[in-house]
């Protein structure tokens with residue numbers, strides 16, 4: 342069986358974890374490896390502050406607290422996304438206003454956002470699906486005009502850019518995921534990216550259980566105490582050590598994934614040209630990170646038969662996202678603004694193919710051949 346995902350592993354993860362154990366240094370959060378990860382991302386993605394967190398879900402929660410989301414507020418988000426994108430805001434009492442996606446990138450349709458704004462709207466949550474950027478210039482303009490926060494769910498967007506800027510660094514806050522299904526991993530983990538200085542101190546406090554322990558560790562106060570609301574969003578040093586080994590090799594991992602992505606694209610182009618399937622669209626001002634390779638079938642029925650056929654041939658393919666607005670919790674906590682022209686339709690015909698660091702070209706070719714056999718019998 343060809344797996345759908347294999348978590349990336351470089352080799353140096355073990356050495357770094359052993360270093361944490363051997364030197365008997367900190368096992369809890371904010372030790373040397375956490376700092377190394379934060380600094381690496383601040384430097385490479387050119388952003389003021391990065392704080393490693395226990396997950397992208399938690400980074401989104403932290404952002405929701407920083408944006409002071411409260412009961413009665415509304416936030417605008419796509420329905421074609423993972424539950425965490427909106428749960429972070431629902432847990433603070435917000436109502437989610439879903440808007441439709443674009444059929445090309447499957448990202449939130451920026452042209453539909455302004456119409457969904459009410460006097461209760463507090464934030465826009467763009468999700469960079471598959472590591473391909475949303476139309477951030479337009480979204481930032483709308484947010485500025487209506488005085489809204491922009492919180493980028495860049496869980497899938499590490500190492501991808503929009504007009505030369507790293508995803509997650511364009512809005513007020515950005516969030517990354519280092520879950521084992523993402524391009525870089527620490528098992529479970531994430532990061533919050535902060536562009537504006539005025540939010541850094543409060544973010545550190547919320548992340549540290551509502552205390553000013555971060556200031557204490559830097560020697561800026563002589564004891565630490567409870568100063569605000571907060572939770573425990575710090576990952577252990579063991580996890581940070583694992584991630585650091587992968588960040589050091591981020592280019593290697595990224596290049597390898599892109600190679601697989603391009604192999605898929607070239608290999609399947611003929612099926613696209615003959616209108617059997619559709620392939621991903623990457624706007625020319627975006628660089629993506631090959632987080633995912635998906636194809637779009639004609640409809641749900643065609644997709645189900647393709648996924649079954651691939652399974653019989655030893656290939657694990659997967660679909661993505663039952664639209665949130667039609668799910669049990671989505672009906673309770675949100676509403677869809679405007680017409681659902683593409684969200685449901687596109688989600689029903691999408692198939693994700695195996696994609697991971699180190700996926701052998703022979704396997705990729707076998708997958709391509711198998712899809713050809715399915716369509717051109």
Ligand SMILES: *Cc1c(COP(=O)(O)O)cnc(C)c1O
Pocket residue numbers: 395396397398399422423425426468494496497517518519520529530531
């Ligand atoms: C993976 C993912 C998340 C959640 O990430 P965790 O680190 O598992 O909390 C959130 N949003 C999107 C779009 C994701 O793909």
